[in-house]
Amino acid sequence: MYPGGVRRGLVTAETIVQAPVATEQPEPVPVPFVPPDGTLDALGRPRRLVARTAERYAAVQKLLSEGKSLGAIGRTLRLDHSTVRRFARAGSLDELLVKTTGRLSVLDEHKPYLHARWLDGCHNIPQLHRDLRELGFTGSVQCIRRYFRSFKPPRQPGRKQQRVSRPQPRPAPKPRRGVRWILTNPERLTPADAAELKEIRTACPHLDAAARHVHDFAEMLHHLRGDQPPDWMDRVLADDLPALHSLVNGLQRDFDAVTAGLCTPWSKGQVEGHVTRVKLLKRMGYGRANLDLLRQRVLLSP
Incomplete structure (x- = not known):
């Protein structure tokens, strides 16, 4: 039992006598909804055209x-001469409003039904359009949308509409950065780069398979394992990676040289270095020396 429950439960006779007698309040009588006429909009406010007409009529008069x-009135109010003449000749504002709002709409005869359905809680515009089509309405659904544009469905009591903040998508890294991460030894990657590489590999299975094959090929090159290329090529061909399939086709055309390169510590790096040096000397002497001088420079240069 809550503290003080006994005290609250004791009611004296004096309290009962002095307590006001609750009288039943009469239930409010629902006021029938009257569809707006041509001078009011769907919310019962004066239409913009009607308000502008009344303002111009008062200024002209x-x-x-x-x-x-x-002419002076037209220049002052910046109105056309025919418009000023029509406002000047009008006997009253009602005469202008009749001419302004006298145009009939295909929705006029169905407005009472629409407002009754709206007040009943039906705020589905396509459903209202289908119901009106059964009653002989020939207009489009956009006509009903324009009519109910200023309406707002009532909010449910006790519920607050909260904005759901969606997290902003993380921008994808540039392709060159992704390639650099894949070609780098995983032990040399920074923790941030390793985490981002792991994230993009998880999001893209094809990229994950390509990175796995690249790492396996790097291990073969680093440890000179010439017996593993056949198994590696079979694993590559089993995946849907056209770019690596092209690499495998090139390795198969010169498979003996690839195997020899992965089995022996020898390489043509020194030969390529001499070729680069000869090309540099050739470009330095272009247009100023003949072949004999170039030969001397190649033999004598360190």
Whole structure:
């Protein structure tokens, strides 16, 4: 039992006598909804065209009472001469409003039904359009959308509409950065680069398979394991990686040289270095020396 429950449960006779007698409040009588006429919008407010017409009519009549001509009124209010003449000749504002709002719409005869359905809780515009089509309505669904554009469905009591903040998608890394991460020894990657590489490999299975084959090929080159290329090529061909399939086709055309390169510590790196040096000397003497001088420079240069 909560503290003080006994005290709250004791009610004296004096309290009962002094307590006001609750009288039943009469239930409010629902006021029938009257569809707006041509001068009001769907919310019962004056239409923009009606308000503008009333404002212009009052301004034109005021300037006429001051003795100004129709041309001067048109220049002052920036209105066309025919518009000023129509406002000046009108006997009253109601006469102008009848001419302004007298155009009939295909939705006029169905407005009472639409408002009754809206007040009943049906706020589905396509459903209202289908119901009106059964009643003989020939307009489009956009006509009903424009009519109910200013309406807002009532919110459910006790519920707050909260904005759901969606996390911003993380920008994808540039392709060159991804290639550099894949070609780098995993032990030399920074923790941030390793985490981002792991994330993109998880998101793309094809990239994960390509990175795995590249690492296996790097291990064969580093440890000179010439007996593993056949198994590696079979694993590559089993995956849907056209770029690596092209590499495998090139290795198969010169498989003996590839095997020899992965089995012996010898390479043509020194030969390529001499070729590069000869090309440099050739470009340095272009246009100023003949073949004999080039031969001397190649033999004598370190």
